[in-house]
Amino acid sequence: MVAATTRLQIVEAADRLFYERGFEATSFADIAAVVELSRGNFYYHFRTKDELLDAVITHRLARTKSMLDVWEAKSEAPAERILSFVQLLIVNQAKIMAYGCPVGTLCNELAKLDHIARGRAAEIFNLFRHWLSHQFVAVGREADADGLAMHVLMWSQGVAALAAAYRDETFIHREVENISAWLAAQQPEPPAFPEIVPVQQS
Template sequence: MSTRDAIVEAADKLFYENGFDHTSFAHVAEAVGISRGNFYHHFKSKDEILEAVIDRRVSDRLAMLEQWDGVGETPQARLECFVRLLSTNREKIRRHGCPLGTLSSELAKLDHPLGPEAKRLFDLFRSWIRRQIEAFGRIEDADLLALQLLSMSQGATTLANVYPDEAILDLEIQRMLDWIADLTPKPTPQADQKEQS
């Protein structure tokens, strides 16, 4: 791994765990084990690091969505991958919240010029979820439903961060899985008869 990549990886972790505003050049340099002079060779400002972190998160999430597209045979199965990610990351979420939501919220509070760049992460998931819902035949309200699922997932991560009760997150995950199942088109009796004949 290059020094630049190591800086971005360390900054990504620190921004998530401690917040962007509370992470300094010195914190990142110490985490990577380099001098400040070497650090400035790669990044001149914290905003440059933030931009690189956002780009990294977008790239990582794109790869994850492509993987879900490959393993999920149906739109329902692919959407379930999105929801089950909350369970996979439950410990991190319990400690630090959602990496997407916390960064976007912090940058909004700071009125940071890179706030719209962080929004790209939500746009990426929104667009991907919308495509899955459109595959159900829900064209007209697909975007609204995508926003609804995003909203439910963000609410679940907030609750998991506020309340240490594991059952709360499990309940919210199941609620989202049921919501997805309700969206899934059910076979009509005519279709069942055709399959049997």
């Protein structure tokens, strides 16, 4: 039990430092200092940095899946669930302005490094993509659900990138409003029923 707790502490510390400093710029020593572990105890849990990165990605995937499950249980309306995803830009705006999107920044860095784990990191985007697509199917847009899901991902990533560049809260809130208005316009119009004309009695 103690070993499992220590391992989780290492993964959570690495997760935070990979996000704030970058994967390549974070050393084992940096993580060990945060967790207050000796080098020997640290290596007992993780032998290589790549092994630790894999654990961090697995941890992020589990947290993301848990968050999506909460959104599913919280609202019966798929449009409201999609808005929960969009609202992450506001909920996490301080961190996004400081460091960018945690998923996007990791994927970009690993792609530049041509790291073997770049595909695994993209699994988090895939999780969001499939979940958003499922919500658009539920909204009634089955034919173009995946395209709409990718559009929401693209828009949110653009907002996160510019938010980190300009550190402008007003921009984030304005774009969240714009995305919300766009989402409302994507819902199919309810079917129009012909007007019922009462039959006049002769």
